[in-house]
Amino acid sequence: MAFNFWPSRKATKVNTTIVSENCTMEGDISTNDNLIIQGIVVGDVRSSAHVMLSPKGRVVGNIRARFILINGQVEGHCQGDVINIQKHGLVKGNLISNNVVLQEGSKLHGQVFRPDEKSIDPILLADNSRASDAPRKKKARKKLFGFI
Template identity: 35%
Template sequence: MGIFSRNHGVKSQSSATTLIAEGCTINGHIRVENRLQIDGHVEGQIEASNQIKISESGYVVGEITTDRLIINGEFEGTCRAAHIEILSHGSVSGTIYSDNLSIETGGKFTGITNPSEKMLSKYQSPDLEGSDIDRLDADPLETGRLDPSHSSQNISDLEDPDSESLDEEKHQPTFINNASR
């Protein structure tokens, strides 16, 4: 059997896992076709089409994009994955974009969670950018949703006759809490 024989015993690419061993440090952009296991230290951008696993000795700072992310070590940064698992020794600090997040007892997460960006794109349209939908929390006077020329008498016409007004003599607007009904 020669070095180039077909029966050499090498795994096919479809079942291979790339390993970054403990004690190894990598800085930069990593892209793998299938699975990646990180036992060492990585700083930068990491992409894996199938799965990334950060083992207990693993430490990652940067941005991760994958289908499944399993964290039993430390991660700081932004991750995007369909499924994210933070195991009992896992620690995540940063921003998560996922629709499926699980944290085992002992696992730690500090940061912000968001729905996956695929879901966001379904609900956000470029033609809505700059419209009032982007300013729902803004001051109504600034967005033009409340016309300051309307007097408090117009507002008080909408009041419940059983509610109390704050200052009837000065015709100050009265806000009514209808939630208790």
């Protein structure tokens, strides 16, 4: 399936993975494809392409991608070349990017950092940030599923 929700100068065929509205996934996701999240993901999300959260989409974990478009909820840090928080978007965490767009109505409970800032906590940039996120993810699992 070819889908490109951010037009680029050079059209290339990119596959898209969709986490549907009635789907809840627990675990980290790593892909080279575009990712559309309409359901719930409890875990870190990593894509070398684009990640888009629909208004009902929710991620409890960190997101790292080239382009991130958030119209749902994220409880974690986001790092990307471009981060765009839409009208219904809510982020409880920090943004790490050179290009951040906050549309009217969006909510950010965190700070914005440039990737080259010296004041940024190195843990935010680390690949293995799962240990520090474990309590938050454990609490989210209990809230979503009723067990740990």
